[in-house]
Amino acid sequence: MKLLILALKNLTRNRLRSLLTILGVAAGMFLYSSVQTMQHSLTIATEGNAVDTTLIVYRENRFCPMTSRLPEHYMPTIKRIEGVREVIPIQIAVNNCGASLDVITFRGVPPERLRKYNPNIKVIEGSYEQFVKQTDAALVGQHFAERRGLSAGSKFEAVGVNVTVAGIISSDSPQDENVAYVHLPFLQQASKLGLGIVTQFNVKVESADLLDSIASKIDETFKSDQQPTNTRPEKAFFADTAKQMIELIGFTRWLGLGAVFAVLGLVANAVLLIVRGRVKETAILQTLGFSRLAIGLMVVFEGILLGLVGGLIGVIGAMAFFHYKSFTLGNEGLTLALAPSTSVTLTGLGVAVALGLLASLYPAWKATSRPLVQSLSS
Amino acid sequence: MSQNLISIKSVTKSFTKGKTTITPLENLSLEVPRTEFLSLMGPSGSGKTTLLNLIAGIDSPTSGQIIIDGTDISTLSRAQLTKWRASHVGYIFQLYHLVPILSAYENVELPLLLGNFSKSERKKKILAALDLVGLSDRADHRPSELSGGQEQRVAIARAIVHDPELLVADEPTGDLDRESADSILNLLNTLAKEHGKTIVMVTHDPKASAAAHRALQLEKGQFSSEGNLLNTH
Ligand SMILES: Nc1ncnc2c1ncn2[C@@H]1O[C@H](COP(=O)(O)OP(=O)(O)OP(=O)(O)O)[C@@H](O)[C@H]1O
Numbered sequence: 171m172k173l174l175i176l177a178l179k180n181l182t183r184n185r186l187r188s189l190l191t192i193l194g195v196a197a198g199m200f201l202y203s204s205v206q207t208m209q210h211s212l213t214i215a216t217e218g219n220a221v222d223t224t225l226i227v228y229r230e231n232r233f234c235p236m237t238s239r240l241p242e243h244y245m246p247t248i249k250r251i252e253g254v255r256e257v258i259p260i261q262i263a264v265n266n267c268g269a270s271l272d273v274i275t276f277r278g279v280p281p282e283r284l285r286k287y288n289p290n291i292k293v294i295e296g297s298y299e300q301f302v303k304q305t306d307a308a309l310v311g312q313h314f315a316e317r318r319g320l321s322a323g324s325k326f327e328a329v330g331v332n333v334t335v336a337g338i339i340s341s342d343s344p345q346d347e348n349v350a351y352v353h354l355p356f357l358q359q360a361s362k363l364g365l366g367i368v369t370q371f372n373v374k375v376e377s378a379d380l381l382d383s384i385a386s387k388i389d390e391t392f393k394s395d396q397q398p399t400n401t402r403p404e405k406a407f408f409a410d411t412a413k414q415m416i417e418l419i420g421f422t423r424w425l426g427l428g429a430v431f432a433v434l435g436l437v438a439n440a441v442l443l444i445v446r447g448r449v450k451e452t453a454i455l456q457t458l459g460f461s462r463l464a465i466g467l468m469v470v471f472e473g474i475l476l477g478l479v480g481g482l483i484g485v486i487g488a489m490a491f492f493h494y495k496s497f498t499l500g501n502e503g504l505t506l507a508l509a510p511s512t513s514v515t516l517t518g519l520g521v522a523v524a525l526g527l528l529a530s531l532y533p534a535w536k537a538t539s540r541p542l543v544q545s546l547s548s
Numbered sequence: 549m550s551q552n553l554i555s556i557k558s559v560t561k562s563f564t565k566g567k568t569t570i571t572p573l574e575n576l577s578l579e580v581p582r583t584e585f586l587s588l589m590g591p592s593g594s595g596k597t598t599l600l601n602l603i604a605g606i607d608s609p610t611s612g613q614i615i616i617d618g619t620d621i622s623t624l625s626r627a628q629l630t631k632w633r634a635s636h637v638g639y640i641f642q643l644y645h646l647v648p649i650l651s652a653y654e655n656v657e658l659p660l661l662l663g664n665f666s667k668s669e670r671k672k673k674i675l676a677a678l679d680l681v682g683l684s685d686r687a688d689h690r691p692s693e694l695s696g697g698q699e700q701r702v703a704i705a706r707a708i709v710h711d712p713e714l715l716v717a718d719e720p721t722g723d724l725d726r727e728s729a730d731s732i733l734n735l736l737n738t739l740a741k742e743h744g745k746t747i748v749m750v751t752h753d754p755k756a757s758a759a760a761h762r763a764l765q766l767e768k769g770q771f772s773s774e775g776n777l778l779n780t781h
């Protein structure tokens with residue numbers, strides 16, 4: 171305990187050096203946490219889980235919502251396939267088809283079907299009835315609303331579409347949080363595609379093990395049609411369609427790794443300097459009877475403190491950054507909200523502490539391995 | 549209980565660096581009775597510090613025995629020696645070597661952190677030690693706010709706070725003016741006479757040596773003269 175206090179006091183000795191080290195660690199951990207936030211958000215979006223029972227029917231060989239065009243009348247045919255619980259046609263309009271940090275996505279759906287298709291949607295402000303009643307109404311995802319500062323009753327325009335917010339929704343599906351649901355016919359007209367054309371169908375099946383068989387059945391049905399389809403589970407669809415984005419985020423992993431090594435080197439260097447400057451003092455403490463373990467622990471404490479304080483600043487900084495900026499990465503009409511998470515934050519702190527520990531092991535050993543007489547006479 | 553606190557029997561210490569071996573102490577024997585204030589003099593490089601370090605358990609001899617208060621410390625491992633030092637020796641350095649970021653009080657507290665003392669017990673001991681060296685009013689001062697003589701007093705308080713029988717001092721007055729040096733020597737004398745400490749002090753200063761009960765001259769690893777000094781007490 172007293173050793174910890176001594177370690178803490180020791181760090182205030184060379185304030186500038188400690189401060190610079192902490193800032194460096196904070197910067198590195200900020201980068202690391204940011205990368206982890208992206209990776210984590212992506213994992214949530216792409217990793218299949220057991221309860222996932224959604225299929226996406228898309229135009230074969232198309233990857234952008236602007237080019238995927240399917241006739242709306244496929245719906246009853248799909249609905250009749252055994253094992254299909256619910257189908258909803260969706261027209262998607264986005265402001266930017268490529269990778270972008272601020273995508274706006276409209277999903278045109280038959281208003282009365284939305285709730286039936288997805289009972290998990292909760293209207294937290296405004297009302298669903300209002301949405302059904304008013305042709306230019308929109309139900310806006312919570313995240314989307316926050317980003318644009320929208321509330322029930324406000325009007326907004328994007329991609330040449332003017333809508334009035336009828337309600338704000340929350341849902342357990344991350345995609346719902348980032349879109350504006352509007353009436354299908356309204357969007358079809360507004361985007362000049364014309365009635366009867368949709369981008370995709372979302373299909374809910376009875377159980378997850380039916381996903382593959384139903385997907386092939388759907389594609390089989392429309393194979394010789396003018397508009398053949400390609401049907402995949404939602405997460406696979408995400409993985410295929412948002413390839414650019416996924417590759418980009420995958421690449422950032424290396425940045426995270428680089429940040430980790432930078433922090434490691436920085437702390438190791440700082441602690442080594444500390445130890446070098448205190449050879450004599452360490453020897454005095456040993457002369458007084460402090461064990462090598464105690465001295466080593468004190469050095470390690472200092473490393474951990476540097477890691478922890480820097481880590482706290484960096485990791486919490488990253489959390490606040492992603493919280494207030496609410497970035498939404500978009501690609502091909504799919505959105506990926508880069509949301510901070512407690513698990514990423516805690517892991518970040520853990521990594522910072524571990525790096526502090528790891529970085530100070532060698533200096534700690536160095537500080538205690540020299541023969542005492544030699545250190546005393548240096 | 550043997551009458552001699554320190555009993556050194558044919559001790560040899562050599563250092564080997566690469567192919568050269570230096571033997572600053574060769575086949576040296578010495579007895580130091582309890583409560584004696586002994587001074588070691590001798591030219592630079594004669595092995596004074598080396599001998600002192602052996603007595604203080606900071607280093608181990610190449611051969612021979614060093615028995616202190618009945619314990620042969622030449623057989624102890626590095627870790628055992630560390631533990632032994634914590635309760636048996638107080639070391640006083642020429643350059644005081646206080647921890648600069650700690651107050652006088654906290655510096656004196658350091659050796660007590662190694663024992664099982666409650667906070668109030670520690671406080672009592674620290675204040676008593678500071679009182680003994682005459683610095684009760686400087687407990688909260690940092691070393692940088694003290695004079696050299698005062699720093700050395702704090703260092704002496706640190707060396708005696710855990711009540712070891714043995715004090716070793718390597719040129720404790722070497723960096724002080726005459727006046728401060730004299731008061732430090734008086735203090736050491738009091739510690740031996742009134743508090744029953746056995747003190748071994750290395751010094752270059754004949755006046756400092758004269759303050760001790762006995763002075764030994766070390767030359768090339770051997771005692772060349774011995775005398776129950778000119779001592780007037
Ligand atoms: N750790 C060591 N390694 C190698 N040689 C050493 C070591 N310590 C001391 N010596 C050598 O042993 C001899 C005695 O050194 P010591 O420090 O005991 O002398 P001293 O009498 O204290 O001298 P001074 O009065 O200058 O302090 C010297 O020749 C020194 O170079």
Ligand SMILES: [Mg+2]
Binds near residue numbers: 596597598
């Ligand atoms: Mg010396």
